[in-house]
Amino acid sequence: MSDRTASMLDSIRGKARSWLEAQWDPHQPLGEWWSNLAQSGWGFPDFPERWFGLGLPSESRRIVREELQRVGAFGPPHGIATMMVAPLLVEMGTDEQRQQWLPGIVDGSEIWCQLFSEPDAGSDLAGARTTALRDGDVWRVNGQKVWTSGGHYAKWAILVARTDQSAPKHSGLSFFGIDMRQDGIQPKSLVQMNGSAEFNEVFIDDATTLHTNLIGEEGKGWPVALRTLSYERESLDADAEPGIQTDLDLTIAAGRYASGEIPDGSEGFMPGGLEAWELLCSVIAANDKQNDPRIRDRAVKVYTGIKTSSWMSQRFAQAPEVGAEVSLGKLAATQLMRDWRDLALTALGPHGQLLEGENTFDGLPAQIALSVPGLSIAGGTDEIQRNIVGERVLGLPREPRPNGD
């Protein structure tokens, strides 16, 4: 890092600290606090000044996050809306779409989900069969989606649908925003291995969305979808915060969420980075395994992975443009959590199989163990990530495409 860059980041840190120290009030209702963060630009400092940001480099997010933790403040809303939709709108949306959707995203009042995967089109997302047919000013949507996180409480969704049946499969898709709260859209929860039911099947029967909700051009939804997924992969690294924004009560004091007094929906998710390391150390120490050379050896491997993942995500954050390399970060983070799980369960012995009780750390390691197999599937399977790395990072010959497009 150059002196100039370091100096700039120090300056950002100083300004963020001053603002947070002056503004953070744990008694403020969550909705007001999020609105305050959004209006000031400190919630999403890397967004343009015109769109709730400060026009700062993406590295500023990490700095603000650290400063939020320093004063004990609750962070900005974090979910599909802020992680995927907002950067997409900033980059590819129309001004009308930004005005319509960004305010509800940055102040957390409107939750989004994604209607991408289908029962027969998961890894093969471009094989989507859900159709959208133009009918005057609206598009009529029919089909079935699956793996829709938060679909049962989201207000809006981003949707990939086939708008041209005759076009080659990657060319016949379009990308929309669509209102989830209409009669034609029915979510049904799916219970996961870890017992939670965050995902949904979504049945779409003659739902509608306005033509002005088309994001990007008609028939050119595939590159929009790929760009959106790259935002997601970027956020699935070891340093990331939970990716799903749950339906929080905006009238409750923000400090009660910040202190953990009221669950903020992140409990079922993986601890990230050093938090995961600290939990692992506690597990090892509590089971008196800190002097076991085999445990120590594996712990060093996990620590190395955590630090490497952290540096990798910092590198992505500093890069002017993030491409397919984010798949490397996702693969690394997934393997890291497998190693974390295997070591924690070894240290815990039978207690690692329990979801509650003494010496179970409130069942968190067991919950993580039940959640880890989902990491190598959600957001693109490991196999798909390796294809992406092979083709777009290493420049290897493309996988044969049976449809020829």
Next chain:
Amino acid sequence: MGDASLLVAFINVQIWLPTGNLWCMSEFSVALNDDQQQIKDWTHGFAEDVMRPAAAEWDEREEFPYPVVQEAAKIGLYGWEFLMNAGQDRTGLTLPVAVEELFWGDAGLGMAIMGSGLAAAGIAGNGTPEQTMEWVPQCYGDANDVKLGAFCVSEPDAGSDVSNLRTRAVYDEANGEWVLNGTKAWITNGGIADVHVVVAAVDPELKGRGQASFVIPPNTKGLSQGQKYMKHGIRASHTAEVVLDDVRVPGSCLLGGKEKLDAKLARAREAGKSGAPQPAMKTFEATRPTVGAQALGIARAAYEYSLEYAKERHAFGKPIIMNQAIAFKLANMITEIDASRLLIWRAAWLARNGGFTNAEGSMSKWKASEVAVRVTEEAIQILGGYGYTREYPVERWHRDAKIHTIFEGTSEIQQLVIARAISGLRVE
């Protein structure tokens, strides 16, 4: 309660224990004979028709599946007669073959059916013929009145280390009774069993050689269930703590009898050591191939399911098995499964034909349990998002697999046992 002559045969067979030279050696063969094939088909039928359809429900309910165990009792699968029949096979393969099929059906239900067997083995392995005849049938009851047995060794602070038990058994000479105090942990059927077999320290200074096994009859005062464990796998099998608070049992409940125990303790004190293995360790060592077979059944279930899925599921215009990334996973899975089965069968054969020389029982359990964890996780990956939901069974198989790397000796303990066996040194 069954035919007493069969029970005597059971005692003589001592199916769970290495019998060494009880019979002449049998040939080792990977081709099942007619009897073994028949038992395999019979248990598979039960697994497919009764266990598979009930598996998800009992996993969700997390209760002991009495109706399923009752069905098993009706056809003779739950009962000491089944174990005895399996024990008559000189090759030792019948039991692992049957257990693989049961756990292919469902591990939680399989454990519920097999759980009483450990108590029966503890009784048959350590008790007199009279004690075995009295107590083993009471571990099972019959189809109209199913009973359960529980084998209680592990303790909260001594899971894999069974040589330092804190549960004490003190003889009250005046009343001719044994008084037991302590807490047992991770006990299959603990607290809900009719017959508990408890391993306790009589002379703690002698560690494993100062232990003895006791039968705690039904409704004995002072024995109660502690916490029931909320597990993430094999949830149809009941696992709980057992609390022993001044539990008094007649002298006749000491397995093997007092005379034998006194002689053993005297020998141990005099020599400072005894050649006889500890009761608990003896049971564990010989049951490891059977535990391996449990893991093997789970792994095979996941492999078969994911193979069919990979052939049927189309993505990018072709079945996903047409991608090497998927096909090679499956090739690896079946190779590891077959390797596990060969290790298990070898160990089961050795247990009946000359005994282990290089901890082959531990090898088989270690390999099969680790394979089951990996294979079931790969099966989830092959099914993708569906594999991670409770709409499909592979996630349950993964949850069920992990415990096999932990109970009856963790993978680390198995490696220690193997390392000691191959080196002749006490590797720590």
